[in-house]
Amino acid sequence: MIRSEILKEIAPILRDQLVVCNIGIPSQELHAIDDQPSNFYMLGTMGLASSIGLGLALSQPKPVIVIDGDGSVLTNLGTLPTIANNVADNYILLIIDNGSYGSTGDQPTYAGRKTSLAKMAEAAGCDRVIECQAKQTGRVLQEALDARQMTIIVSKCESGNAKMPPITMDPVVIRDRFMKAVQA
Amino acid sequence: MNIDEKIADDLIANDISFVTTVPCKQLAGVIDEIDKRDGIYHIPANKEDEGMGLCAGAWMGGKRPAIIMQNTAIGVTINTLATLIQYYRMPLPMLISYRGELREPIACQVEMAVHTKALLAQMNIPTYHFHHQADVAELDAILKYTFMCNKPVAILTDANFWGGYGD
Numbered sequence A: 001m002i003r004s005e006i007l008k009e010i011a012p013i014l015r016d017q018l019v020v021c022n023i024g025i026p027s028q029e030l031h032a033i034d035d036q037p038s039n040f041y042m043l044g045t046m047g048l049a050s051s052i053g054l055g056l057a058l059s060q061p062k063p064v065i066v067i068d069g070d071g072s073v074l075t076n077l078g079t080l081p082t083i084a085n086n087v088a089d090n091y092i093l094l095i096i097d098n099g100s101y102g103s104t105g106d107q108p109t110y111a112g113r114k115t116s117l118a119k120m121a122e123a124a125g126c127d128r129v130i131e132c133q134a135k136q137t138g139r140v141l142q143e144a145l146d147a148r149q150m151t152i153i154v155s156k157c158e159s160g161n162a163k164m165p166p167i168t169m170d171p172v173v174i175r176d177r178f179m180k181a182v183q184a
Numbered sequence B: 001m002n003i004d005e006k007i008a009d010d011l012i013a014n015d016i017s018f019v020t021t022v023p024c025k026q027l028a029g030v031i032d033e034i035d036k037r038d039g040i041y042h043i044p045a046n047k048e049d050e051g052m053g054l055c056a057g058a059w060m061g062g063k064r065p066a067i068i069m070q071n072t073a074i075g076v077t078i079n080t081l082a083t084l085i086q087y088y089r090m091p092l093p094m095l096i097s098y099r100g101e102l103r104e105p106i107a108c109q110v111e112m113a114v115h116t117k118a119l120l121a122q123m124n125i126p127t128y129h130f131h132h133q134a135d136v137a138e139l140d141a142i143l144k145y146t147f148m149c150n151k152p153v154a155i156l157t158d159a160n161f162w163g164g165y166g167d
């Protein structure tokens, strides 16, 4: 399974939740599969999806699902200790780990070689860390929502991208409709 | 007047309840003060761009944020300021220790000090410079201005403002 197949499978779970989605092709894929006002698409700023989602989860009570990638987490590794030490039980970080920088031409990341992001999250102090195979992602994500406990999910999948159009929505529109969904 | 207390009072009076920090010696007192205040959730960040991500999320979640950092962080956060805070039009007060200015003992700090205002000007970031303790009187108005216009706003605070290094 590649990332877009995972996103298609979990779209019904994501639909009713606040979602912060990583820059590049992941946001394009989610936008094309099931655009929702409750999706915050990152159009730039690699690496910060997990941080934006944590700030959001700490500031309001609704569940927050962050869809991140292995390359993006590697670029902002300091996020893992910050997450571990600022527990928000409405926060789920779903790292779709395809072992590559998907948006830039599938160059391999270190997560696809010797580095385990799940072990790094555990070493950072995250209490509930679950590594799963791509096809289990939907079940593990639903269990994390039901557990109401901060959870880091590392979903191992194949590298590859679906061909989707860029997002042309204005960033202020994305942000404004997202904030209305937060307040709804 | 205790400027650490005055700054924390102004943050609270402006409903700022989410503050992220990357420490600097000059900022130690105000960070301590923020830690003491019940009305503020203090979340230390490991890097300033990470801190700006946290602030962006907090603001979308309904809390008013602020970041406290050193001016060297301007070099770290240009991309985040342009593509997150400015692009999505978000307010962000940045209380910045302006290292490398008068009374600075560490020569290397001057190397970023000489770029600080130029970078902020290039980014069209409204910038205020506190040099004397009395300058802190403007903080309340600067915070109101920041949340009026939904922009990142820089408040540079130099060694003279903080009372020097015991020199």
Ligand SMILES: [Mg+2]
Residues within 6 Å of the ligand: A069, A070, A071, A096, A097, A098, A099, A100, A101, A102
């Ligand atoms: Mg990847």
